[in-house]
Amino acid sequence: MEFIRSAKRVLTNTRILHTMDRSGVQNLIQDLPLGPLQTYRKRATFDWKLLKLNLEGEAVLKFKNDMWSYLENSPVFQHPDQAEPLDTQRRICQARMQTLLKNDRIQASGSVPHAAWVDAMFQYNGALPVKTAILFGMVPGAFFALGTERHVKYIEQCQEGEIITCFALTEISHGTNAKSMRTTATYDLNKQCFVLHSPDFEAAKCWAGGLGQSATHAIVYAQLIMMDGTNQGLHPFIVQIRDVKTLEPLPGVRVGDMGEKIGLNGVDNGFVQFTNYMLPRENLLNKNGDVTEDGKYVSRFKDPSKRFGAALGALSIGRVNITIISNAYLSVAIAIAIRYSAARKQFGPKENEEWPVIEYQIQQLRLFPHLAAAFATKIFSYWFCGRAYDLQLRSMGGEDRELLAAEGIEIHALSSATKPLCTWLVRDAIQDCRESCGGHGYLKASRLGDLRNDNDANCTYEGENNVLVQQTSNWLLSVRSSIAKGNHVSSPLGSVDFLPDFQRILMSKFKCSTIEDTMKPENLLKVFKWLVCYYLEATDKRVKDYQKKGLDNFTIRNNTQSFLARTLSLVYGEHAVMKIFIERLEDPVWSPEERRVLTKLCSLFGASSLERRLGDLYAGGYASPDSRIDTLLRDGIIWQCKELLADAVALADVLAPPDFIMNSALGMADGQIYKHLEEWILKDEQNLKKPSWWKEILPAKL
Template identity: 55%
Template sequence: MESIRDLPKGPLDLYRKRASFNWKSFKVHLEGEEFVRSQQKLWNFIEKTPEFEHPKKSLTLDEIRRRCYRQVKAYSTVFEGKSVKFSFLLSLYDGSLPLVRGLSKVTVPNGILDLGTERHAELAKKFIDGKFIGCLSLTEIAHGTNLKGFQTTATYNPQTESFILNTPNFEAAKCWSALLGKTATHALLYANLITPDNVNHGLHPFIVPIRDPQTFLPLPGTTIGDMGEKIGLNGIDNGFMMFKNYSLPRENLLNKVADVTKEGEYITVLSNPSQRFSASLSPLLSGRIGIIYNSTMYLRIALIIAIRYCACRRQFGPAESEWPVIEYQVQQGKLFPHLAALYAWTIFSYNLSEAIEASNKKSKDVEYLIIEGSELHALSSAGKPLSSWTARDAIQDCRETCGGHGYLKASRLGKMRAENDAGCTYEGENTVLIQQTSNWLLNNWEDFLKGKKVVSPFGTANFINETENILSWTFNCSTVEETLELQNLLQMFKWLNCYYLKKTYDKVHNLKKKGNSSFEVKNNSQTYFAHTLSLVYAEHAVVKSFITRIQDPVFEDSERQVLTKLCALFAAWSLEKRLVAFYAGGYALKNSNLEFFIRDGIISICKDLVNEAVSLIDVLAPPDFVVNSPLGMSDGEIYKHLEETFYKDPANFERPSWWREVHCKL
């Protein structure tokens, strides 16, 4: 494709010439011509726009935020209306950018439209147009994932036809709300709705003006503050907020699911409190899917840097000549499973966004919407933790494979690690959030045991309907090659899901029989049971998505072959962590050699990918201006770029201003 820029000549040519595919055509086939063209326009825009010029010195917190908002504003003037998938490409430059833009222009207005009615449509448009800036205010100081512990109240007063918002103590202060610290004019706020009869109906969503859009000063009845500098994502101003007798018009309740009449009567279209509560949390779904995108982008940048570095860095060797360290088995074992994971998560995130988009265009009854929403909730509640943990581990391995140079701030690997780290806790702390998935799976399993067919609109849990048959399967492959066939690997995932589903259910059932409370049952069935169940469910969904994508006829044979190797590596690498379960559950007999086939297969594929890795990274890499790491430039001249980095700041060659304090007199 003409719009894809050529790569410069240099040390990386050694591996680029060995690749079995043309990286440009592979990029087009993987991402689509239109998306690739849009990317090139974005990269050209970033390189030529003054707001995106890399700073020559460290910035203050205020300067970082100002720069981030200026960049978001510049981006929005040119690329307004682009897809969420497209906007998350900005994470390759700075992870704060898509979050600042997406929260106010996508998450908040979409939340208003999802949870509100006709009376809120015009209000939602003002966020999309940028007239208002919105934040999502859910978490409280003393309670995050445990939403039922929230204390902020909205008590309805029929005399004034308004809700009175109050924060009983500092522990109930809304916190960690992105954009709240300095800029948000409105909050999509969750508070306990209390009617005049003093009945607490639980958390409900409200749209609350909190700052004057003209002066940006907090409105009377609010106390708003900034939470200060974080370990990453400092382009985002996270804040805390408290209310004291703040009066909010009745119309500001987002009332699609539940409403309060002028007289104070509570009415709802969903009588089931649990369903009503779940339906009110739709903004969190988009946030969790966004974290999957973001984590995948952090994973991408880290691997671009590490693989390019390791293909050029030479150390030791069998004779006098030194080997590029990418040739060493231990480096391949560290990097290439993460490279496979990068492709797996890239394809999964693309497929997920397309599936949701297609689903939104179909008309469905309320019951089916609830079923569909429940599956998406379960999938995102496991996908978000697994993707952020995958990126976390990969970035650390990438840092270590780059040795001491990877510890330089200029390498960007530390920044990636810090930015991704936030995704492990916000929009639901991973370890707690993942329980939502196991709860959903166990509920479906109970329905199945009662003779009901499990309905899985997105196809992630269809295996439950075949559990009895699947659990009768045994491993019967006789070679590494046969073991690594994609359908055989997928079969192992299906068995593993059914095994952990039954195992977790039996554990829960036994705990109940012993008289444990519902809380104790959930708490004592996590480690080795429900927690693992949720992870293997997500891994199965990612592998299944990957296999489906490989079958796309758009790919050339050489491209399909390398994608097949990547998929097999990701699957085998994930399954290798569960070898004990295969033997303990009877899927693999003692003399089946499953562990040898899986492990030999991982090593074999990693060796095969040595000649493909650099070009596979080229497929997904943005231009050098965006990569912005002396270790990961496309020409592979790592020492030249390190020298430039060291010489860039004159202060590096000056004695410190405090030299007299350390001066040793002879």
């Protein structure tokens, strides 16, 4: 079918095919300019270019170089000299998106994974890929997942830019609780149409990216009401909201912009209300549920909850993508902070001596664990994105549906844990990077404030983090129940393949007696496994205690989140990230020097994560009071940070994009922070002029 062929053409372009050819590395990766950072670059124990090549692959590097060069040499993508009004930001973002479309740069292709496009674009600017991904990724993905042959025309119109479409699920008064949304679509048998209606402003669809000023169509979720008043639940519809020639709202549609946000202001997030708006029957995206011409509701799902889950399934890939997005922000932020710290000098042991602040132990402990997290989440997010997109592609073939379903469930659960984990890690990391750059980090010229604000949205869209992790803990509890009943637990991703052995794991104890043994990645992974099992058992016990008391399921879930289910989901996510990092260390592509420094990063990531759980390790009996696990972990973290000092700048170079993409006075490759600060300050002529209201400054008597 053409519908399936169209889907496969798009998704095939997102498959990960690794190539690690070392030829042409000098052309792929340019030398960095000389400057204050050269001292540290000479101390590196590995070749940063080869590590960058082996980490990302030749195809990805070529794609990024080409994309970034294109952006740097295109007038529309130049960075503004000063802050711009909201309307200007929206206009420029739209122009940039249209330029990408005209030049066939909306997505990666061939052997380049989708993750590379996300990574490259978000390091440049967050708003542009958000707007672009909604229109050319999320919306077509929804059509593929939820539509049928009769909706192919919309996919083609989206890809050709003939219509501008957005995704409208959230309402003013309901976001996470999608089942209680109040916009309705009532079927009218006589007119063969649905009547779309928002009873009041609280039922207005909101936050839809692109809806505020530019969208002509929207995928709208509404409660499907039959002629007899039966509510068949939330269903998706394709709805035209504006005239495609004039952009004027259609009759029965009230649509507008949400206004200025904390960040990502190039994206025109909007709201829309409907007043008895007539919608053709064919506009229902009917893969999971349909209404026949004679007014009968039909569905391939007998269970409404499964139908509802399938209707929202198109959102799962968004959470996977956010792990890449957050890493893109983190990679830029940590590169800025480390380069700044290596160039910025302050106090030294002698009165007239100044050290680069990166030499201070406290600066290392503020930044190097985040550097380790940047590598850990980069490796994990690329792997995870590859598995998720590969599943989408395979689901259109003839593979075992049971196996595909099991993998889909595990991806959903893992994304519901790692999206919060990664976005919170990056939230805290960017703040530490900002503070580590002192007052200069507070300047807009540092870019750290913009990175912080743009990442902030990751914590709430595609599922608010604290609510999202509940889906993971619910799944893990169901896995625990299946194991107790002696059932086989399928884990295609391997994220819970150790749980059938949970009783033996819970009996294990911390036995390391040296820092070196404690910091070995395989030993740290054992601790993560124990923590997952410990929290799973503690949560399961609390649930059963409440069940014995006769509490309802909602109250049970509500009363088991703090210190139990929420933490369970997060340590499960940490275990998965650590596991994938360790597996990647076994890749034969690494040289001994590369594997050595990556192992240090893996150890530091794991130990820094576990140090925050010391109380649980003691309280749960994994570590005896005389085990010294606290001292071994903390001294190990300090030791590993000291070990990484010589390599820190080179590792930042591996993560850092070119200067044009970095766009930070503090993070340029030459390390000339004061020169670039002066340039940033002086390029705005107003900084050297007295204000137009200067007379108001003078005392009134003058």
